[in-house]
Amino acid sequence: MKAIKVPLKEAEKVKSLLIKQGLLCRVCPPIKDSKYIYFAINGRVPGFTQVEKRFNKIVSSDSLFLKGLTKKEYSLLPTSYDLIGDIMILDLPEELSKKSKFIAETYIKILKGIKVVADKVGIHHGVFRTQDLKILSGEKRKITTHIENGLRMKLNVETCYFSPRLSTDRIDVASQIKKPEQVLVMFSGVAPYPLVISKYSKAKEIIGIEINPEAHKFAEENIKLNKLKNIKVYQGDVRKVLPKLKMNFDRILMPLPRSAELFLDLALEYIKPNGIIHLYGFSDDLQLAESYVRAIKNLDNNAKILKIRKCGQFAPRKFRIRVDFSP
Numbered sequence: 001m002k003a004i005k006v007p008l009k010e011a012e013k014v015k016s017l018l019i020k021q022g023l024l025c026r027v028c029p030p031i032k033d034s035k036y037i038y039f040a041i042n043g044r045v046p047g048f049t050q051v052e053k054r055f056n057k058i059v060s061s062d063s064l065f066l067k068g069l070t071k072k073e074y075s076l077l078p079t080s081y082d083l084i085g086d087i088m089i090l091d092l093p094e095e096l097s098k099k100s101k102f103i104a105e106t107y108i109k110i111l112k113g114i115k116v117v118a119d120k121v122g123i124h125h126g127v128f129r130t131q132d133l134k135i136l137s138g139e140k141r142k143i144t145t146h147i148e149n150g151l152r153m154k155l156n157v158e159t160c161y162f163s164p165r166l167s168t169d170r171i172d173v174a175s176q177i178k179k180p181e182q183v184l185v186m187f188s189g190v191a192p193y194p195l196v197i198s199k200y201s202k203a204k205e206i207i208g209i210e211i212n213p214e215a216h217k218f219a220e221e222n223i224k225l226n227k228l229k230n231i232k233v234y235q236g237d238v239r240k241v242l243p244k245l246k247m248n249f250d251r252i253l254m255p256l257p258r259s260a261e262l263f264l265d266l267a268l269e270y271i272k273p274n275g276i277i278h279l280y281g282f283s284d285d286l287q288l289a290e291s292y293v294r295a296i297k298n299l300d301n302n303a304k305i306l307k308i309r310k311c312g313q314f315a316p317r318k319f320r321i322r323v324d325f326s327p
């Protein structure tokens with residue numbers, strides 16, 4: 001399949017350009033390596049390095065979509081989606097709502113292993129950060145088992161928060177743990193961070209705290225499913241649960257991007273001297289993490305910022321970031 005090779009920094013700009021010109025292939029999600037992103041294209045794009053690439057999807061599926069969509073509708077198909085276990089989660093634009101069933105059925109036909117196609121309704125909301133979903137095609141269920149980094153993670157994709165896009169971040173954090181540390185994962189969800197840390201690091205014990213009872217139930221199930229022995233999870237508000245544990249930690253993860261900084265005081269109280277805190281947030285490219293660094297310094301002027309990392313993009317120019325620091 002013809003593709004253009006684009007430096008990662010220019011990905012968003014070039015993607016918008018290709019969409020505007022109707023040149024982006026809608027059924028082949030881009031492929032990335034450490035420096036470049038490869039967009040499958042439907043025609044000639046002057047000014048870019050053109051290469052041949054194998055994409056995940058079957059190119060002839062274009063014609064399947066075009067049987068039921070106008071060219072304009074085809075150009076509105078999302079260029080990315082989430083796959084959680086055997087459930088595909090789309091975010092279709094309003095203009096495609098009348099064709100949503102056809103689109104979902106076509107995806108089931110062309111993508112092996114997908115049993116359910118659902119569409120996002122609104123955005124993540126509430127304390128549990130969950131996402132309402134409407135099943136468009138396939139089996140009528142929202143529970144699935146996702147495999148990430150060789151671990152099985154069972155969950156209900158509507159009642160629990162889970163993002164497969166954080167798999168690299170989870171490995172990145174685990175790879176930092178080279179001693180038998182005591183680790184706390186605040187906001188642990190269905191336990192993806194505890195599971196990956198348990199399997200891929202030297203951590204002695206991992207404690208998870210999660211307020212959503214349904215996510216907590218799956219976390220307990222996932223620990224058993226993967227036969228991991230050094231994880232303990234607690235259900236409840238981290239502010240109430242943590243003081244009762246009477247423990248201090250070598251490392252604390254705070255993966256709650258919209259409001260984790262409100263819990264910084266708690267993390268600073270329960271971190272051991274020279275421990276490491278991983279604070280998650282959202283930021284645009286320009287002021288990467290500035291406000292989070294300020295929030296940290298306000299509480300602890302001596303805090304050492306160790307690393308600031310982009311660990312995902314959730315909208316054009318909006319990044320999920322992680323600030324690693326030591327009090």
Ligand SMILES: C[S@@+](CC[C@H](N)C(=O)[O-])C[C@H]1O[C@@H](n2cnc3c(N)ncnc32)[C@H](O)[C@@H]1O
Nearest residue numbers: 127128161162187188189210211212237238255
């Ligand atoms: C963005 S999700 C991350 C979940 C999980 N760490 C993951 O990566 O899949 C944030 C989680 O924090 C939980 N949460 C929100 N406020 C909380 C609190 N005060 N105490 C404990 N958990 C909380 C939510 O229910 C949600 O599951």
